Amino acid sequence: MARLANLETEYPVLDSTVRNFCASHGIFSAAFAEQNNSSERLKEGIAQVLSIIDDMHQPWLNGMELLEDAKRNKHVFPTGIQGIDLLLGGGIRVGQLTELVGPSSSGKTQVCLRTASNVARNHLVLYLDTGNSFSPQRIAYFLGKTINPSSAQAKNQFLQKVMSNISCHSVFDIFAMFDVLHQLESYLRCQDGRGGCQMRLLIVDSISSLISPVLGSSSTQGRALMTSAGYLLKKLAHQHNLAVLIINHTVGGEGGYSKPALGDSWKCIPHSRLFLSCDRGSNNYNVSILRHPSMASGKAARFVI
Amino acid sequence: MGSHAKAWLVEDESAREMLDRVLTERPFLLLPPLHRVPLRVGNVVELVGPSSSSKTHILIQAAITCILPKLWKGVSYGGLGHSAMFIDLDCRFDVLRFSELLNHRIMEAANGSSSKVGCHQKDSEAQFERMKPYNEELFALCMKRFLYIRCYDSSEFLATLKTLHYRLQKEREVHGVNVHLLLIDSIGAFHWVDRGSSSFPLECDNRKSWHLQNVSEAVVQEIRRLLLVHPMLVMATKAVVLGNKYSTNELTWNYRKWSAVDNPYSRNITSSDQQLPYREYMPAAWQSFVTHRILVRATDDDLVNGEHQNNSIYLLKWLLPPLNSLDKFTVRDTGVFILS
Numbered sequence: 293m294a295r296l297a298n299l300e301t302e303y304p305v306l307d308s309t310v311r312n313f314c315a316s317h318g319i320f321s322a323a324f325a326e327q328n329n330s331s332e333r334l335k336e337g338i339a340q341v342l343s344i345i346d347d348m349h350q351p352w353l354n355g356m357e358l359l360e361d362a363k364r365n366k367h368v369f370p371t372g373i374q375g376i377d378l379l380l381g382g383g384i385r386v387g388q389l390t391e392l393v394g395p396s397s398s399g400k401t402q403v404c405l406r407t408a409s410n411v412a413r414n415h416l417v418l419y420l421d422t423g424n425s426f427s428p429q430r431i432a433y434f435l436g437k438t439i440n441p442s443s444a445q446a447k448n449q450f451l452q453k454v455m456s457n458i459s460c461h462s463v464f465d466i467f468a469m470f471d472v473l474h475q476l477e478s479y480l481r482c483q484d485g486r487g488g489c490q491m492r493l494l495i496v497d498s499i500s501s502l503i504s505p506v507l508g509s510s511s512t513q514g515r516a517l518m519t520s521a522g523y524l525l526k527k528l529a530h531q532h533n534l535a536v537l538i539i540n541h542t543v544g545g546e547g548g549y550s551k552p553a554l555g556d557s558w559k560c561i562p563h564s565r566l567f568l569s570c571d572r573g574s575n576n577y578n579v580s581i582l583r584h585p586s587m588a589s590g591k592a593a594r595f596v597i
Numbered sequence: 598m599g600s601h602a603k604a605w606l607v608e609d610e611s612a613r614e615m616l617d618r619v620l621t622e623r624p625f626l627l628l629p630p631l632h633r634v635p636l637r638v639g640n641v642v643e644l645v646g647p648s649s650s651s652k653t654h655i656l657i658q659a660a661i662t663c664i665l666p667k668l669w670k671g672v673s674y675g676g677l678g679h680s681a682m683f684i685d686l687d688c689r690f691d692v693l694r695f696s697e698l699l700n701h702r703i704m705e706a707a708n709g710s711s712s713k714v715g716c717h718q719k720d721s722e723a724q725f726e727r728m729k730p731y732n733e734e735l736f737a738l739c740m741k742r743f744l745y746i747r748c749y750d751s752s753e754f755l756a757t758l759k760t761l762h763y764r765l766q767k768e769r770e771v772h773g774v775n776v777h778l779l780l781i782d783s784i785g786a787f788h789w790v791d792r793g794s795s796s797f798p799l800e801c802d803n804r805k806s807w808h809l810q811n812v813s814e815a816v817v818q819e820i821r822r823l824l825l826v827h828p829m830l831v832m833a834t835k836a837v838v839l840g841n842k843y844s845t846n847e848l849t850w851n852y853r854k855w856s857a858v859d860n861p862y863s864r865n866i867t868s869s870d871q872q873l874p875y876r877e878y879m880p881a882a883w884q885s886f887v888t889h890r891i892l893v894r895a896t897d898d899d900l901v902n903g904e905h906q907n908n909s910i911y912l913l914k915w916l917l918p919p920l921n922s923l924d925k926f927t928v929r930d931t932g933v934f935i936l937s
Contacts (some may be wrong), residue, residue, distance in 0.1 A: 516793025
């Protein structure tokens with residue numbers, strides 16, 4: 293919160309009279325303004341300070357405005373996998389964080405690649421890869437399965453167009469991810485409102501490998517970083533209408549069953565959590581809901597990739 | 598001079614008149630599932646529970662009860678007709694689910710009244726069709742009374758609270774509605790971020806550092822000031838991890854321990870409210886500000902509904918004021934349904 297003296301250049305109303313008045317009340321920075329009815333100039337000054345503080349938070353919305361925004365912008369994107377789409381009632385939702393949890397080789401990356409190939413037909417996709425698991429061949433394979441066999445040239449052109457909609461960044465620690473996300477935020481702020489292809493999907497594969505190294509039990513910095521990362525993702529998802537897909541691993545819990553990694557503080561961050569597992573030696577996968585905004589947890593389905 | 602002094606002694610109203618006036622302007626609220634203790638403006642209620650224990654749902658239920666009108670076009674909805682403000686610190690609010698629940702409540706009240714009159718089946722359907730435009734008008738009216746804001750960190754939360762007074766004054770002047778309910782989803786959302794940033798000192802000496810305690814004290818001070826001028830009922834949720842100091846082996850809460858009377862643990866709960874079944878992490882400023890505290894958790898039992906839905910059963914226990922009873926409830930589309 294800025295000092296009032298520093299704000300005078302931007303807002304000339306805050307001249308020395310107003311500042312003296314504020315100083316007499318013990319107000320030295322923009323955060324501590326109070327109401328008083330003595331003079332017009334003071335009133336203007338106070339109103340100016342209040343509007344500065346008003347800019348520091350998100351705007352207030354009423355229920356109808358929220359609902360309109362949800363209906364207009366917050367669509368549902370199908371993942372392309374029938375079992376998951378049926379279970380989720382359409383697919384993953386824009387504006388929400390969907391977390392895929394599962395032991396290794398349970399199909400999490402495959403689901404992400406399939407979703408990316410589906411969404412990239414019409415929108416831009418950003419894939420943050422922490423373990424070199426992004427595979428363009430797999431995406432081409434998924435795309436090849438769904439297009440009509442036409443001329444090889446048309447097929448190539450289609451593949452080129454869709455593949456150019458996906459950008460893949462390798463990030464190997466959490467600070468690199470913060471860098472990329474802040475750059476993404478400035479990029480999206482310029483892009484929003486302009487026509488053309490908009491970014492609609494952000495995939496982080498996997499967030500547990502970025503956060504687990506900093507999450508030691510002795511320091512609080514790790515959990516602070518984890519919470520800030522979660523909130524940055526939620527902000528991007530809501531303000532720029534992205535669907536965010538995050539991959540998390542599992543760790544052993546009590547009783548021998550596995551539970552999602554990153555602990556209890558992370559539980560409150562994603563909107564939906566899906567647990568994936570694979571039947572040994574086959575292509576059949578199981579998915580069950582751990583948490584969903586509008587569906588009971590425990591619902592399960594099977595799917596094939 | 599003498600007449601002025603005498604004027605001070607003349608009474609305005611008798612005690613009975615005052616009680617009547619206060620009870621009509623500031624009624625007691627009995628919101629299921631919090632119906633055991635009547636709540637009124639000025640109370641600060643804290644809903645505590647692990648993740649996924651329907652805390653946000655209870656807040657939404659309270660908001661819907663607040664924004665529905667008491668009586669509208671002949672149908673009684675049993676609401677308060679005031680505005681409700683929702684400060685979303687968790688940023689997980691789903692407005693589509695909220696509008697579904699509101700619609701269900703409206704239709705339930707409308708159907709309830711038409712069936713009371715004893716209509717024939719065909720008549721009630723025709724009446725329902727006639728009611729449809731009414732429902733949309735009523736729906737829009739209620740949704741406009743629901744005010745929502747998201748905060749992505751503590752400084753946004755503080756800025757919101759500091760400008761809330763002027764926002765409420767403007768609402769009162771422009772729309773003529775009073776705000777009766779202030780809902781905060783997850784008061785402990787920025788706990789780790791604030792703890793982590795306490796190690797960064799600011800340049801100036803006469804400014805307060807950004808400390809967890811300072812942030813909490815500022816929040817409590819702002820809400821207290823707000824309650825003086827705009828009396829409201831404050832409800833906040835808090836996510837905790839259940840587990841107690843005494844049984845360090847068992848991390849899962851045992852239902853039997855609550856109901857056994859001769860269990861020494863349950864005696865501790867009723868005698869003093871210091872033996873909490875979870876680790877309290879909010880600073881003392883907030884803890885002493887809270888006037889009512891409730892613990893909710895999900896059980897592993899499911900209520901088979903006959904349709905394909907399996908609704909989980911939740912347990913509720915009053916910690917402040919400490920009550921000995923346990924309530925069981927489940928969440929349906931029309932709201933919270935008390936089981937016992």
